[in-house]
Amino acid sequence: MASTAIDYAGAPAEPLPQELAGPRGARPRRLLSRRNIFLYGTLTVVAIYYLLPLYVMVVTSLKGMPEIRVGNIFAPPLEITFEPWVKAWSSACTGLNCDGLSRGFWNSVRITVPSVILSIAIASINGYALANWRFKGANTFFTILIVGAFIPYQVMLYPIVIILREMGIYGTLTGLVLVHTVFGMPILTLLFRNYFASVPEELFKAARVDGAGFWGIYFKIMLPMSLPIFVVAIILQVTGIWNDFLFGVVYTKPDVYPMTVQLNNIVNATQGVKEYNVNMAATIITGLVPLIVYFASGKLFVRGIAAGAVKG
Amino acid sequence: MGAVSVRNLCLNFGEVEVLKNLNLDIEEGEFLVLLGSSGCGKSTLLNCIAGLLDITDGQIFIKGRNVTWEQPKDRGIGMVFQSYALYPQMTVEGNLAFGLKNARVPKDEIARRVARAAEILHIEPLLKRKPAQLSGGQRQRVAIGRALVRDVDVFLFDEPLSNLDAKLRAELRVEIKRLHQQLENTTMIYVTHDQIEAMTLADRIAIMRSGAIQQLADPATIYNKPVNKYVAGFIGSPSINFIDGQLEIGSDPVFRAGETKISLARYQFSGNGPKPGAVTFGIRPEHIFIEKAASDQPFQAEVDVEVIEPMGADTLVWSRFNGSELRFRVDGQHPVKKGDRVMVGFDPARASVFDAQTEMRL
């Protein structure tokens, strides 16, 4: 709309003086105010502290052992070598075998992929049933599930050993996948239940009136509109399962150990000369998958822990 | 200069111009309402006056003092927020006294001011309670009290009643008006999107739209002589009827829509006088009369009733006049029904005519 000449009907008769003495505009602000120096100074110092270990890892992994022995761990490498990375990947020794981290990496992939898929599939359907198809007793089991998430894993370690042994899958990847599915259930179910509960109920009712059933509504309506929460769940599970150590060491045998267990065995192996550069290369390689997930996911990662934590 | 003066105020958030070169003078003791729909910049302007937002350009004076660079606490203002913003962990008394304690006001002076505010607002029995134990209306009283104890002459209200239900809103509205009358020489600036609040409370209303003031005037002027089509449509409920047509100037100025001609002989044209061309003719539903009363009016026409909305005290009738929708009110007891053909009439002198191009009042 064109409202060029504004007529202040009833405004004071005298015209407003256009300019008066004194301050005008924004408060003067120096870029280097004491507040800003303190604020950014503190944050930068803390950021350096946080980045330092990553830096040390990378730098060490690119040096040769002679350089490490004479030099400073914070110094950048004089001569960059990828030898330690190659060795860490393909020929570092764990005390049992000497085929490097690659075996652990592929084991971890074989553990993580089915665990993530299975745990999310079960938890999302379960969360959907809890949010939209309440049945008698559902809340009781859900409460037990959530309370159970606070029980130290150590309490349930051995009973699960017995269960898996009875099922004949103790020490196998299948057994470990099942364990991850069970322990991922509380947080994931909570995540999905809260998400599906926030979907307008009218939508759900409309679908029922249109004749859709339990599975129809889940696959045709809920699933397509909840992509973000699935991404959050995937981030949560990939990092969580990849980083697991306890379940890996308890429920698998050495030839199917996940990467974290194998990494620990390589670095903390008692025999032989310590090769710090290989150790650090192995450590980075192990941390790479969750780091990539973290940096790629950005805000969704934060949302994942907030959803898991604040509402949990 | 008045109690609060705003000079050439501009505020940009990055590329976006939120407030555009605003000028405003508020007299001492005046009750000014900033009215507009959401996003028009009214709350932003209030926050600038309070010093809670840094302005991009311009100046702000309070009681003749240039406060453009002052901190909010040094501006001599008290402020009341929509969400009450009470400190939840403190009692009502603590809420009232906390700012004063920080300003190192002597203890007995704090006690005196808190007691006075509590008396004025009738919250003495609540002093020992915490905000969570109060109703919405009580909370807002405490929030007003917190502004009151600051012993200032300028009060800023940021949609203070919007979180309350309709009944409480009406009650507190009267109370705020009473408070303004009770506190002599106290200037109040009040932001709202509710036109009833604005009409009932204000000495003057500033209607804002996209960061600019459309009209600044007393409520009667705003209602009767809206400065442009936007203001005319914004004020009044049910809203004003607009009829598109031509302004023709013969011996008298005449509004013509299709075959119908409405004489504007007694219409007071503003400044430049009538100018022929496309115009929009606005007439408020409550200024349209029917049947017997219509025959007393300078202009009459016959219309068909399309829809009726009974509202108890009166009934809103929807009909059509020369292709434009025409709403008018009839007494609730009056028998009208769909399909009736009724005689309506109004006085063109009470109408508003706007240039179709600029939408400004003619």
Place this chain on the structure above:
Amino acid sequence: MPDSRRPRQVFKNLAAKIAAIPMILTATVVFVGGTLWTVLYSFTDSKLLPRENFVGLAQYERLWSSSKWIISIQNLFIYGVCMLVLSFVIGFVLAALLDQKIRFENTFRTIFLYPFALSFIVTGLVWQWILNPQFGIQGVVRDLGWENFTFDPLYNPDIVIYGILFAGLWQSTGLVMCLMLAGLRGIDEDIWKAARVDGIPMWKTYLFIVIPMMRPVLITTLVIVATGIVKVYDLVVAQTGGGPGIASEVPAKYVYDAMFLSQNLGQGFAASTMMLLAVIIVIVPWAYLEFGGRKRHG
């Protein structure tokens, strides 16, 4: 409302019930069943395999007379208290700094939180390397000329737990910061405005108004950090392996060692039952505050 007289109650909502079977099994068999089983068998003299020979509190007496367990508890206590206090203070300060409408907020937050994405094993190994007395911080400072500088927490039994704390803080302060930041963002903007109009200095606004308002977030964070502390295991395994000697043992490691290394299941069950007890002591008051409180306010 479900009609109770309708026949075939069981088949109503059948698909939902089938979908909930994994949850029901997990909740009853693993969580409730497993916990009860462990508590029950902690009163037996199970060794390599569980057996039903009940010996009363004998396992607990042995547990509490074991110096390894006592050290584990002491370590957990020191680690826990320091972890709680420091992660809360640092996490809150960082969150408050990030909440000042600063530039590069996302960059800083990403940096502070990335260690949380890593495995405790990775964290433990990196810090083991940085704290290596020969090549790590101590070595670097000595090379700079301070020949007598000593900073070898991982090799000094008296302070080894603080070396682990260093790594633990590095890993989890970002999480605390993130939760606190979410809490700060949840505070009504008008509260800050009101405090500014009232002329209350920023530190006082934080201390007397904002922090009390963040109580729910603080409590949730407390519960998360505290349960994490009780579970601490991988970090110790990677960083020190419990050494030097048994100086950095923790309860979770005691449980694992008893069950899977020294074929002493009964000890493992008793120790894990004690851990459960510790968590109950943390959780029950919280649940009471959280859910008892909710009822009071309606």
